[in-house]
Amino acid sequence: MRPRIPTQLPPPFNQLPRYPILYHEPSPIHPLPTLSQISTRIPHADSSPRICIFAKREDQSSPLACAGNKYRKLEYLVPDIFSPTPTYHYHESHPTNQTLQGPATILVTEGALQSNHTVQVTALARKLGLKALVLLNRDTGSGYKTSSSPDHFAQLGNVQINKLLGAEIRMYNADDPEATDAQPVLEELRKSGQRPYWIPGGASLHHLGGLGYARAAFEIAEQESECRLGGSGLFDFIFVACGSGSTVAGLISGFKLVDSLRMGSGDNWPRGPRNIIGILNSPTRPRAYHEERVLRFARTAGQLIGLFNSEREITMDDVHLDDRFVGEGYGVIDDETRKALSMMAETEGILLDPVYTAKVAAGMMHWAQSEEMIKYAEKNRLGEVNVLFIHTGGQAALSAYFDRVV
Ligand SMILES: *Cc1c(COP(=O)(O)O)cnc(C)c1O
Numbered sequence: 001m002r003p004r005i006p007t008q009l010p011p012p013f014n015q016l017p018r019y020p021i022l023y024h025e026p027s028p029i030h031p032l033p034t035l036s037q038i039s040t041r042i043p044h045a046d047s048s049p050r051i052c053i054f055a056k057r058e059d060q061s062s063p064l065a066c067a068g069n070k071y072r073k074l075e076y077l078v079p080d081i082f083s084p085t086p087t088y089h090y091h092e093s094h095p096t097n098q099t100l101q102g103p104a105t106i107l108v109t110e111g112a113l114q115s116n117h118t119v120q121v122t123a124l125a126r127k128l129g130l131k132a133l134v135l136l137n138r139d140t141g142s143g144y145k146t147s148s149s150p151d152h153f154a155q156l157g158n159v160q161i162n163k164l165l166g167a168e169i170r171m172y173n174a175d176d177p178e179a180t181d182a183q184p185v186l187e188e189l190r191k192s193g194q195r196p197y198w199i200p201g202g203a204s205l206h207h208l209g210g211l212g213y214a215r216a217a218f219e220i221a222e223q224e225s226e227c228r229l230g231g232s233g234l235f236d237f238i239f240v241a242c243g244s245g246s247t248v249a250g251l252i253s254g255f256k257l258v259d260s261l262r263m264g265s266g267d268n269w270p271r272g273p274r275n276i277i278g279i280l281n282s283p284t285r286p287r288a289y290h291e292e293r294v295l296r297f298a299r300t301a302g303q304l305i306g307l308f309n310s311e312r313e314i315t316m317d318d319v320h321l322d323d324r325f326v327g328e329g330y331g332v333i334d335d336e337t338r339k340a341l342s343m344m345a346e347t348e349g350i351l352l353d354p355v356y357t358a359k360v361a362a363g364m365m366h367w368a369q370s371e372e373m374i375k376y377a378e379k380n381r382l383g384e385v386n387v388l389f390i391h392t393g394g395q396a397a398l399s400a401y402f403d404r405v406v
Contacts (some may be wrong), residue, residue, distance in 0.1 A: 009218055010261060013305040016211060019078030021071045021124060026219045027061035029227055032389070033272065033345040039368035039387075043277065045277050050384040051368045051376035054227060054235070055350070056220065059393035064127060066161060067245050068393020072212035075205045076079075078128070080208060081107065081197050088206050090183060090198045104197035106131040106189060110182060112140035112331060113171070113396040114158045117202050117244075122167040132167040133189070133196070135266045137184060139174035141282060141330025143355070148403040157400030179366045202244025211302030211370035213250025214257070220257045220388070231384035234274055236376070239364040240390040241289060241356035242278030242321055249297030251276050252318050256304055260313075260399050275376075278321040279363040281356050282330035287323040292354070325363040331355050341405060352399045353394025364389055 007039050008014075039051040059343040062071040080086045080102045107125040111118040111134065118134040125132035138144045138154065147153035162169055172179040182198060189196040199404040222235055242248045255274055280290060295316055302310030327334035333341075340362035344350050345397065352358045367373055370385060377385050398405060 005132060008222075009215065010257070010306060013257070016076065016304060018075045018211075018215075019082075021064060021075050021078070021127075021224070022061045023063065026223060027057050028058045028090050028221070029223045029388070031055075031227075032350075033119070033366075034248075035344070038347070039365065041220040041387060048374060049232075049382055051387060051388060052230065052384055053270035053368065053387045053392050055362070056223075057391050058216075059395065061393045063164060064120070065123040066116060066119050066158070066393060066396040068116050068120060068388075069213070070117045070203060071124070071208050073250075074120065074124055074199075074212070074244060076208045077206060078124075078200065078209040081128070081130075083361045088198075089210070090186060102195060103367060103404070104130065105195045106133060106197070107199060108112070108133045108135070108182065108186060108189070109199040110135040110137065110201050112136065113138055113144055113154055114308045114331060114400050115156060115201075116353070116355075116394045116397065118167070119158045119165065119396065121160050121199055122165045125167075126165055126372045132165070133185070134162055134167045134169055135178060135185065135329050136169060136171045138171055139175065139178050139179070141284070141332065141355075143331030143400070146332055147400075152402070153400050156402065157397040158253070159400070161315065161396055175184070187393070200244075202246065204244035204246035204249075204297060205270055208304070209246040209302055210253060210297045210306060213247050214254030214301045214305050215250075217251050217254025217258050221255070227386075229384075229386045231382040231386055232380065235386050235388040236275060236380075236382070237364075237367065237385065238276045238390065239360050239367070240276070240278060240386045241360045241392055242280050242294065243282070243356060245278075245290060245293045246297045246301075247390075248276060248278035248321075249294045250301050251312060252294070252298040253302040253305060253307065253310070256302060256310075256318070257307055258313055260290045260307070276318075276320060277363070277367070278319075279360040280321055280323045280326050283323070283326040286329060287321055290321050290323075291316065291319050294321065322363055322367075325366070327359065333358070338405065340365065350391070351395045351398070352391070353397055354405060355389055355397055356394055360392075361389065 122132040299310040340356040
């Protein structure tokens with residue numbers, strides 16, 4: 001049985017409208033005993049801390065198809081989708097472009113061919129009784145180009161599921177104008193009498209996109225006590241994928257607020273910062289590009305949830321992104337990623353996805369055995385370091401990688 005613990009958000013956070021897409025119960029957190037053992041048994045000094053790894057199963061957070069981190073973000077977008085006067089517009093400079101006469105009739109979004117985000121938008125649309133149109137870019141990353149069978153890559157996995165869910169799919173190449181500007185598509189829909197609502201890739205450029213994971217921070221903070229953690233009593237390190245950025249950004253802002261409230265208050269409240277590490281998965285853009293975005297998204301979410309001084313309260317010191325595990329390209333499985341995928345399957349019986357979470361697992365295992373973590377434990381006098389791996393979903397893409405996973 002999952003514990004029924006209410007997520008108590010403070011005002012004004014608890015007044016922000018949210019439409020439930022996830023299960024009422026928090027997504028589970030459970031230990032990864034074998035992985036913890038592997039990480040602890042290392043040829044370092046005798047004083048090596050015990051590494052206790054847990055997983056938060058965002059891939060089991062919702063009854064809708066292919067549960068993953070985008071549903072949590074979308075919960076905060078639905079009220080805007082249903083509003084006759086939505087606050088989010090395709091271009092800030094053309095706010096009238098999304099003026100809808102009445103609530104949206106179709107959700108439009110974009111992604112790479114094997115995008116998990118588009119599947120979650122489509123499933124949500126269907127659940128809400130709306131249509132979905134997804135724009136898929138064959139040239140985002142190198143998954144398509146490097147596949148031994150690009151035709152299969154463009155039909156299996158999330159593409160098949162998008163079709164099953166009844167999305168209208170349009171595929172583009174990087175040099176097609178639609179790959180960078182969805183405006184003509186939105187115009188076309190309007191002319192045909194539909195009312196499109198545009199959701200940017202990963203929902204991260206949407207000003208409400210960071211709220212879901214700000215709420216997740218409160219959920220995790222509540223679950224920390226149920227996990228009966230040793231050491232600091234907190235998850236000292238939290239590893240999560242960073243793609244479009246609002247997942248890690250939401251967590252950063254949410255934990256800022258958690259800490260500022262000293263939830264649970266009193267002397268029992270454990271001390272010490274949680275280190276939130278975003279593992280990047282694409283070498284396309286430099287780390288600084290992602291850091292700037294994550295900081296911006298974290299501040300935007302911070303403002304909304306009640307960190308009214310978020311410009312001051314959230315700084316670059318809060319943003320930790322690791323670009324050492326990006327591999328050869330977005331959506332390309334290198335040896336390290338493949339190893340992590342197999343290791344998690346063969347030791348814990350858990351499926352990761354080839355694009356995001358396998359790279360996070362590779363990064364986390366590297367960190368768990370690093371000098372840095374040992375030094376952290378020594379500095380904070382911890383015999384035990386608690387590590388949380390956030391499983392953000394995405395396993396449905398596996399079949400598109402049939403030629404490269406096993
Ligand atoms: C989209 C996605 C991510 C990245 O989340 P962002 O908020 O875009 O950084 C991580 N894991 C999976 C499985 C995803 O689908």
